[in-house]
Amino acid sequence: MQLKIALLGGDGIGPEVLTESVKCLQAVAETFDHSFTYSKALIGAAAMKKFRTPLPDQTLEIALEADALLFGTIGTLQYDNNPSSPIRPEQGLLRLRKELGLYANIRPVKMFPEIIKNSPLDRALVSGTDFEIYRELTGGIYYGEKKLSDDGTVATDICTYSEKEISRIAHKAFKAAKKRRKKLTLVDKANVLETSRLWRRVVKTLSESYPEVTLECLYIDNAAVQLLLNPTHFDIILTDNMFGDMLSDQGSVIIGSQGLLPSASIGEKHCMFEPVHGSYPKAEGKNKANPVASILSTALLLGHFGMKEESRAVIAAVRKSFKKKIVTPDILGSSKYGTDYVGDFIADHIND
Amino acid sequence: MQLKIALLGGDGIGPEVLTESVKCLQAVAETFDHSFTYSKALIGAAAMKKFRTPLPDQTLEIALEADALLFGTIGTLQYDNNPSSPIRPEQGLLRLRKELGLYANIRPVKMFPEIIKNSPLDRALVSGTDFEIYRELTGGIYYGEKKLSDDGTVATDICTYSEKEISRIAHKAFKAAKKRRKKLTLVDKANVLETSRLWRRVVKTLSESYPEVTLECLYIDNAAVQLLLNPTHFDIILTDNMFGDMLSDQGSVIIGSQGLLPSASIGEKHCMFEPVHGSYPKAEGKNKANPVASILSTALLLGHFGMKEESRAVIAAVRKSFKKKIVTPDILGSSKYGTDYVGDFIADHIND
Numbered sequence: 159m160q161l162k163i164a165l166l167g168g169d170g171i172g173p174e175v176l177t178e179s180v181k182c183l184q185a186v187a188e189t190f191d192h193s194f195t196y197s198k199a200l201i202g203a204a205a206m207k208k209f210r211t212p213l214p215d216q217t218l219e220i221a222l223e224a225d226a227l228l229f230g231t232i233g234t235l236q237y238d239n240n241p242s243s244p245i246r247p248e249q250g251l252l253r254l255r256k257e258l259g260l261y262a263n264i265r266p267v268k269m270f271p272e273i274i275k276n277s278p279l280d281r282a283l284v285s286g287t288d289f290e291i292y293r294e295l296t297g298g299i300y301y302g303e304k305k306l307s308d309d310g311t312v313a314t315d316i317c318t319y320s321e322k323e324i325s326r327i328a329h330k331a332f333k334a335a336k337k338r339r340k341k342l343t344l345v346d347k348a349n350v351l352e353t354s355r356l357w358r359r360v361v362k363t364l365s366e367s368y369p370e371v372t373l374e375c376l377y378i379d380n381a382a383v384q385l386l387l388n389p390t391h392f393d394i395i396l397t398d399n400m401f402g403d404m405l406s407d408q409g410s411v412i413i414g415s416q417g418l419l420p421s422a423s424i425g426e427k428h429c430m431f432e433p434v435h436g437s438y439p440k441a442e443g444k445n446k447a448n449p450v451a452s453i454l455s456t457a458l459l460l461g462h463f464g465m466k467e468e469s470r471a472v473i474a475a476v477r478k479s480f481k482k483k484i485v486t487p488d489i490l491g492s493s494k495y496g497t498d499y500v501g502d503f504i505a506d507h508i509n510d
Numbered sequence: 511m512q513l514k515i516a517l518l519g520g521d522g523i524g525p526e527v528l529t530e531s532v533k534c535l536q537a538v539a540e541t542f543d544h545s546f547t548y549s550k551a552l553i554g555a556a557a558m559k560k561f562r563t564p565l566p567d568q569t570l571e572i573a574l575e576a577d578a579l580l581f582g583t584i585g586t587l588q589y590d591n592n593p594s595s596p597i598r599p600e601q602g603l604l605r606l607r608k609e610l611g612l613y614a615n616i617r618p619v620k621m622f623p624e625i626i627k628n629s630p631l632d633r634a635l636v637s638g639t640d641f642e643i644y645r646e647l648t649g650g651i652y653y654g655e656k657k658l659s660d661d662g663t664v665a666t667d668i669c670t671y672s673e674k675e676i677s678r679i680a681h682k683a684f685k686a687a688k689k690r691r692k693k694l695t696l697v698d699k700a701n702v703l704e705t706s707r708l709w710r711r712v713v714k715t716l717s718e719s720y721p722e723v724t725l726e727c728l729y730i731d732n733a734a735v736q737l738l739l740n741p742t743h744f745d746i747i748l749t750d751n752m753f754g755d756m757l758s759d760q761g762s763v764i765i766g767s768q769g770l771l772p773s774a775s776i777g778e779k780h781c782m783f784e785p786v787h788g789s790y791p792k793a794e795g796k797n798k799a800n801p802v803a804s805i806l807s808t809a810l811l812l813g814h815f816g817m818k819e820e821s822r823a824v825i826a827a828v829r830k831s832f833k834k835k836i837v838t839p840d841i842l843g844s845s846k847y848g849t850d851y852v853g854d855f856i857a858d859h860i861n862d
């Protein structure tokens with residue numbers, strides 16, 4: 159198979175973890191006789207430095223032409239500490255998601271038995287955790303109009319959802335549930351929000367077309383608790399953009415490190431694969447970021463294009479690194495292995 | 511001291527846990543020679559049944575005339591499952607908070623060593639947890655205009671914050687931090703939301719008046735992780751209405767049960783005390799709900815009116831119940847003690 163892959167490293171540790179992912183993709187290409195070509199492009203603060211915009215035209219062009227995108231991470235302390243800046247790195251990512259129509263962000267949370275000791279939660283509780291969060295990614299309060307009064311004293315964000323935006327991701331989520339354990343949990347705040355009530359109505363109506371899937375609805379405050387107390391209860395979780403952002407980061411608590419969770423962002427025409435974690439500015443350039451979330455994102459990419467065996471080979475190599483304790487310090491405090499060493503090890507074991 | 515206390519049990523387990531709280535308040539009154547009088551009023555689905563409105567005029571009147579309110583919980587499965595109902599139980603609580611001007615919701619999360627084993631999190635990690643969440647309670651997306659298009663296919667919620675709304679609770683939070691470990695964490699999503707950027711600006715400016723307090727800012731997705739991985743890091747957490755709702759429920763994961771967290775809702779003129787947990791419809795009438803969150807809310811009430819010793823006596827009695835394992839099944843699966851038995855035990859030990 160031939161694939162043109164755009165590499166958007168972004169800020170912080172993004173470019174570093176992406177380097178390791180490309181190593182793994184290359185190992186897959188060699189082992190399974192595929193041809194992957196890559197084009198790098200700037201996004202976020204990195205792009206702002208050079209082009210004064212977080213999403214330069216040439217980046218968008220490369221993204222639109224690629225078969226798939228690998229994304230790193232975005233954001234720097236400089237902008238985090240300067241909330242008044244009119245141009246911000248994250249706008250690059252948000253616009254990119256919108257331009258590519260990546261409305262479904264899928265975040266699998268699966269416990270790896272090899273590192274279960276690393277979870278801060280009771281082992282009996284988290285053992286066997288295996289759920290996927292379907293987060294709506296191009297709507298809601300992320301994309302509604304934003305206003306600041308002229309005197310700068312009143313700010314407004316608008317959250318809007320349409321039936322269409324809800325049903326297209328809901329269909330994807332129901333279909334996924336059908337192929338898994340047939341349980342779908344809708345997370346919302348329908349006791350307070352009008353948009354949540356629309357979600358609940360649309361999803362309930364749709365569920366009639368998926369009689370084999372059991373639908374349950376949870377309020378976000380309760381879901382945030384149940385996810386941690388009873389993670390094996392969940393199969394597919396469906397939720398909006400903002401709730402999905404928070405809930406999915408909690409998944410990393412269950413499996414023991416923010417450096418582990420991959421994600422796939424899917425639209426009608428395009429697809430992008432990115433770690434759930436942030437840009438971790440403190441670790442930038444220190445060769446200590448965990449590349450696994452990004453590497454597992456390549457496994458999602460391969461799976462998305464039907465390369466099942468290839469995807470499994472990447473996951474198997476990651477698990478071998480866990481078994482041999484070839485891991486970054488977030489997984490094992492005493493570990494002396496760096497980002498590149500771990501990436502090399504995983505890439506080297508893909509053809510095992 | 512004389513206090514007129516309004517009792518608003520609400521729905522689900524609310525009235526049951528409130529009964530136990532009144533027992534404790536009466537034990538305090540007798541032991542310390544105070545005079546508390548009570549007036550009961552309906553709110554939520556319970557009020558809708560009788561008056562067709564979740565906040566009847568007579569309830570609001572009783573609330574406005576009281577020195578303090580004890581609130582139970584709100585919400586029923588009937589309305590949770592019917593997102594299209596134009597009148598809903600929660601509207602009663604939301605309107606009450608607004609009418610009483612209860613803009614600061616304070617949610618202390620403190621680990622009790624007696625039940626640390628009950629936490630699903632690593633003991634070393636949670637031991638010593640002691641932070642307070644200051645949640646803005648009368649603004650944000652909870653109170654912005656809500657719209658549904660005429661054809662029912664597009665829903666909108668508006669989130670608005672003004673400098674004034676932010677600074678009044680921020681002042682309270684900084685003052686609390688000053689008396690404690692002098693650390694304030696602002697939780698927001700300033701990389702995406704305009705309202706969050708206003709929060710960040712206002713709080714940063716205010717922090718100059720509190721030079722002894724260290725301010726840090728965290729994004730909600732990261733905060734949801736750090737709260738669980740590093741709960742002892744936090745002292746005072748300041749956040750908006752929606753983020754506070756989610757974050758505070760997570761506190762119950764740390765300390766091991768949803769049945770434990772109390773809260774105080776404070777305004778210029780009025781104050782209300784309520785458990786953080788929900789109405790738990792499945793347990794209604796079964797004498798198994800944990801009354802401790804509500805009983806600890808009375809400790810906050812007493813403290814609020816300067817009755818420090820009384821407040822400590824309630825907490826001490828609760829801790830005695832933990833020590834003697836006189837607890838509901840959420841704390842000890844094998845426990846056979848019911849809501850009333852636990853409440854009696856705690857009330858009986860207030861004059862120890």
Ligand SMILES: CC(C)[C@H](C(=O)O)[C@@H](O)C(=O)O
Binds near residue numbers: 232
């Ligand atoms: C960087 C930020 C805008 C982004 C988001 O909130 O979507 C990130 O947290 C994520 O989850 O991908």
Ligand SMILES: CC(C)[C@H](C(=O)O)[C@@H](O)C(=O)O
Binds near residue numbers: 349379755
């Ligand atoms: C019942 C609901 C409206 C309420 C809220 O979201 O504020 C509750 O969850 C709480 O936290 O007090």
